[in-house]
Amino acid sequence: MSDSFLSEIELYYSDAIEGTKTIVLSREESHHLTKVMRHNTGDEIYVTDGKGNIYRTVIFDISKREVKTEIKQIYSYPDKFKNITFCLPRLKNAERFEAALEKSIELGITNFIVFESKRTVARGEKLNRWNKIALAAMKQSLRSWKPVVGYAENLHEISFNGEIIIFEQKGNDTLTEYLNNNYDSNKNYFFIFGPEGGFESSEIEAFENASLLKLTENRLRSETAVIAAAALLATLIR
Template sequence: MKKFQLSDIELYYTLPEFITKDKITLADDEFKHCCKVMRNVIGDVIYITDGEGNIYKSEIEKIKKNSLSGKILETISYKNGLKNIFFCIPKLKSPDRLKYALEKCVELGITNFILFESKRTIGRIKNIERFNRILISAMKQSLHAFLPVVCTASLKSIITNSGIKILFDQGSENQFSFNNNSAEKYYFLFGPEGGFEDGEIGTIDSSNKFFLSNHRLRSETAVIKCASLLTRGF
């Protein structure tokens, strides 16, 4: 795999089914942004990701009313070293603070998110599609090639999932450290603004409870700090 450093480009996203061996199609909002906003024309070179780890350097060949097609000149492929990491984030009272945390995590390379409700969760999520759009935009802005995935779940369902649960608790005596075993799934649990009730997290082993700072952090700050620590090598 060749290693590339991309900068100063505009990255677009298309569905994998719009890509063949040497041709690629851009449609709908992505097409409009490419041709109507960025004013790209036939012969221009653009970069498109399929959200599955590939970025395609492509030359525009045809422009139609609602789509364009291009010739793939080069494929740049990446590996997702954090695909087994799931960030379990509480639904926050302020949608803007949650949006900010998600954007920064995507910029740092986190790709799996679960928004959960617990007994003391304050916020509510009414439109998950809005967050999907936010994540796609953050992926393109930061020139990442993996489409972030976000879903909702109850805290109970996360706890009962197979995989290792890691809880961030200000009262823990364990300073956070982590060695990623790619064969395992890891669920990183961040506390809601109202905190967890003891009965909700009692099954998590104390050795998997960590503190991130000597000071109390807001939920979104803890999420971003953890993402920064995890992605230092990526």
């Protein structure tokens, strides 16, 4: 499937792929498909399973509760960033936080852990809402890997089995330099972004082997740093 072709379609999601032939769409997806988009039996639609596959299908059954489609063709894609986890601070401003999540998914990031830090004002998880935003961003950007969003009450709860990168205005190297010189797609990477007002030193001093990196010479808002890092990864890593 060429990219120019893919750019025109609308993408649905289903985790109910039955055998090798049939996909069942959820009530919510079915409603959108039939009531909003006014599709009928015989129409061609595209569905992803969130596991790297996009199916070209044809609708063969519409009922009140679900739509069934028949698989005609399968396109499979690798998850380029399966080894990368973005650790995002909860931000005071929900809109800014959600923009960071949405845009980094559009740019290809698939693994997230939301954490609370000492200077975080907003507290508690909203995993349902975050995963809904994540799924919508996946479909909007025609991606086929369902993002995974986790939650940690603080950074030290997370088990970091890989390289740790902390973004700090006082970092020495830039992310661009780091990616050009050190990036190894066989390693896991955890990208930790600071909250409004930055980290307290007690929060990050335990991470002795972490790389402190900056994105630009100028101060960036938290969510701008997240989106900028995703944009750099999306374009600098093949």
